[in-house]
Amino acid sequence: MSVRPSHATTGAGRPSPAGEPHSRQWRGLGIGFLIKLLLMGIVNALGVAVVLAAWASESWAILGAMVVIVVVVDWIYFSKRALPLKYLTPGLIFLAIFQLFTMAYTGYVAFTNYGTGHAGSQTQAVDALLIQNERRLETSPSFVLSIVRDGDELGFAIVVDGAVRVGSPESPLTEAPDAEVDQAGRVVSLPDWEVVSRAELLSDRGLQQAVVDLRVPVSDEPEDGSIRTREGSTGAIYRSVLEWDPDAQTMTNVDTGTVYSVTDRGRFEAPDGTQLPVGWYVTVGFENFTRAVTDSNYSTPLLRVAGWTFAFAILTVLSSFILGLILAIVYNDPRVRGRKFIRTLFILPYAFPAFMSGLLWRGMLNPEYGIINEFFFMDAYIPWLSDPWLAKFAILYVNLWLSYPYWFLVCTGALQALPTETMEAARIDGAGRWRTFRSVTMPLITVSTAPLAIASFAFNFNNFTLIYFLTEGRPRFTDTSAPLGHTDILISAIYQISGVAGGRADYGLASALSIIVFIVVGAISALAFRQTRKLEEMN
């Protein structure tokens, strides 16, 4: 990304030093500049492609963001100012979109009822309702219909008054003058489209379903309805029984005359209280937060989950720190031979990928066939992962196995970095081993490991992988319908409630809980960093 666009000034007007040929002096567009040009070309091409695609899919926010990004990037890399930004921009863009924006967006979603039943904007809900309620128009004639294909895209070709019209779900029907029609009035060939044979349709069940689901709009106006087929050889115009009035914000059922009006919860509701099944998301204020503490389905389980999250994070850091520290002290002894070898063996669990450890222990702790019960408990049936307290114990035990090597390494490093003069001074002053440990070693080690302990706490506070891979939060709470369990920590509870992996989705509540986690983790980090700074100043 070398920038040397100054060839204009070097070429003329400057006297060449003696002995140097003129050609040597010209430093024009170097290889670096060419690379930069190439990269910027690619970035611009991708940017324009996204802008066009956003235009086509009417995603105005993305279009706007992309235009801003492309313009800013071009300005930064082609201007001579903004030198630091040339280095910061790539990372900042990703940071802005995938971290800052998602955090802000979490904040927004937390105040909406986004989720199952409210899974999109109002426009999307209206479109979905119109499509769902399509019925065959009684006045519609029956058209001879052929199924056509372009790559993966399916479409219909129909014959209306002798003229062929073709279209797909994405593009409404248009005239196809170059089509060939046989005597039965069936389309035989079509430019740009491949006609699907009847035999193929009959033999492919997946294709049949796709054809029955296919709807090709008659025109750009949704009110004109669409062509659909039941059997793949004749089609008719289908039109929605619902009618959308954007000015009055009402949906009217043409058959029954029922008028559905907009509620402030993001639904269409009739005067008698019946609602249409598809809604859209609206802001609901602090409802998600109040639901988390007052809804009896969530409040008690979430409180217990929060309690266990703290207990888990604290106990796991404490236990692994203590074990690691003891081992580090014991084996930080020059008289022990083969210390390097011993150390390597000790950290084996740490080198084993963490997610596999969770799964491995899940099998080992299996009450029926697991090696733990068969080998150590003489084949007894101990429900390690399905009893609330045993499951908690098992999680702590497995995480101790996983993370003591880390503290062993860290404490060994900290011990070796202790100033020998201080230790000697303590000895000369007559301090015994215990006294030295308590008054010199421990304080020094605490100072150097405290930031890591905080980081480790924050990490375990959100240690989704371990919990989910070992127990998936089970055993379930029996006194609630919320999908939560005794070993769920907040992040796994959010995962269950959000429904991103299937089941009922409640993005609003999940995001509200995410905000709470953000606040907790942020507050603890801030407090703790301040505390460590104080500790450091003391020494």
Add this chain to the structure above:
Amino acid sequence: MAISRATKTPATRLSRWWAEVGWKYPLALLVFFYAASPLVYVVSASLAQRGTLAGTARLFASISPNNYENLNNTAFWSWVVNTLIIGGSTAFGAVLMGAAAAYAFSRFRFRGRRTSLTSLLIIQMFPQTVAFVAVFLLLISLGRVTPLLGINSTVALICVYLGGALGANTFLMFGFFNSIPKEIDESAKIDGATHAQIFWKIIMPLVTPVLAVVGLLAFIGVFGDFILARIILTSEHNWTLAVGMYQWVSAELSANWGLFAAGAVVASLPVLVLFLALQKYIVGGLTAGSVKG
């Protein structure tokens, strides 16, 4: 020696040695048993003739390559390739972006430098995974524009991971960049080097160790991530190892156990070797910032 110090017979010296040093060897053996037995067990389970969980409690009762051969009938190898591609690209991108940012913070003095550094420090406290719902919804919207950035796209997942790269790595690198004397790039500047030449040809070769650490940490992070990979990659041939192997064990634990064990051995062996070989650097990197356990 024994003669000159009559009070210390060989016997008391031995018992003193036991009390001071000797007991540490049996203890080491015990800890080693605690640390390594699950790993020995997984090797044994992977070599079992039958692929079920039942019967694996008897270690090395049968030795057969069945489970390893059966891996070929699954999507395991494509998961390995996916993990390598996603991890490799993320590591590469994270190293480049982190190094560039660290260079800017370390070498340029500009308005807002301190503020940006502090903001980065604050931002990196908030783990990206907690916002996974928003990531999911964002990718659904992006996917409507271009499937390349939507759900079930490897590229989208890499982009999401790269979003967390700057916060996590800049500080680690920043410290390292600061430890390289400024006189070096000043003399290069006097010789006519541009800022880009200084970055690519002078600084980057000098900071290779920290680049390796950051790259490795980024790779390990991707390797171990489940939650983002799980919600973004929906079709089986796109999965990473963590998602795929979780599916084996969660779907039918006792039936797929042999496959899991074999897969775990295959996938963890390179990591294990790499980790033990690079122990020193990783520990240095860990103590300087990010944490695994």
